[in-house]
Amino acid sequence: MIERLQLLVAERERVLGHFLESEQREIALACHSIARAFSRGGTLVAYGVDSAETDAAHVAVEFMHPVIVGKRALPALAPPNDVRGVLRSGDIAVSIAHGAEPAPVRAFREQARHRGALTIALTGGDRVDSDHAFAVPSEDPQVVQEVQETLYHVFWELVHVFFEHPGLLDDACITCGDVAIQARVVAVRNGNAVIEKDGLREEVAVELVAPVDVGDMLLCHAGVALERVE
Incomplete structure (x- = not known):
């Protein structure tokens, strides 16, 4: 029994370590995008079905009720039913699946993109088409869930780091120089x-x-x- 538990823990450490190492740049870019969207009045809308439904609620609560005194409470929702009706241009749409993306979650992500929302996709296995997509390299949905939970806690931490440096959230025109x-x-x-x-x-x-x-x-x-x- 102890040996089995050690193997389970080791596998989780391996997957999480590999994920954070390989995705560190994309995580930073995603957090910057999320912070910019919040600073422009966006609302985070999280959605998942089945076992991922509770993760969607967790993401929303994480941003609405900061655990550190002095951090900003940010607008976030995790409606249990048809969330597509609440999406606006400039919002942040976080779609969550513990494996391949179910049809309702895919429809949410596609509708979010159509409406001009920033799309953040969390899946297991294959990466999907999103502004920022994160696919946990594991076929075990429990391992996927645990890595994703770590990820959205990192989102919260880094978004608030960007808030501490508001100059980083200003509009950047990278095509406005003298040359193309x-x-x-x-x-x-x-x-x-x-x-x-x-x-x-x-x-x-x-x-x-x-x-x-x-x-x-x-x-x-x-x-x-x-x-x-x-």
């Missing part, structure tokens, strides 16, 4: 592309080069994609 820049598309929403360069993201118009997809490299200037870069 090359940047990769990391998301497509509302007919525009979100590009990323040196850890900064900006939404640009793509009428001149449409259609575009995630992974495309574009030459951009003044908020407009001018041409594709092969």
Whole structure:
């Protein structure tokens, strides 16, 4: 029995350590995006079904009721039923699944993107299409849940770190210099592309080069994609 428990603990440590090591940059970028959305009046809307429903509620409570004195209480919801009706442009949509994404959770994420919300997807196994997607590399739903719970506690911690440095939340125009820049598309929403360069993201118009997809490299200037870069 003791040996079995040791193996279970070791597996959890292995998966969590690998996940945090491999996803550290994306975690930081996601927390920056979440903090910016909150600073612009966004509300966090979390959604999961079956066993992930309680995690969605946990995420909302985490942000609404800070455990550290002096930290901001932030607007967050975890409606148990049709959450798509409450989503607005600029909100933060957190979708949670302890394995492959169930149909209702996928519909929530897709509707959130359609409405212009920031999308954060937590799954087990395969990564899904989202502004920030995190897939725990395990087939054990209990291990996936435990890693995800650690992750959304890290979200809360780092979001408040960004609040302590408000200058980091100001709008950044990475295409507003004197010369055009090359940047990769990391998301497509509302007919525009979100590009990323040196850890900064900006939404640009793509009428001149449409259609575009995630992974495309574009030459951009003044908020407009001018041409594709092969």
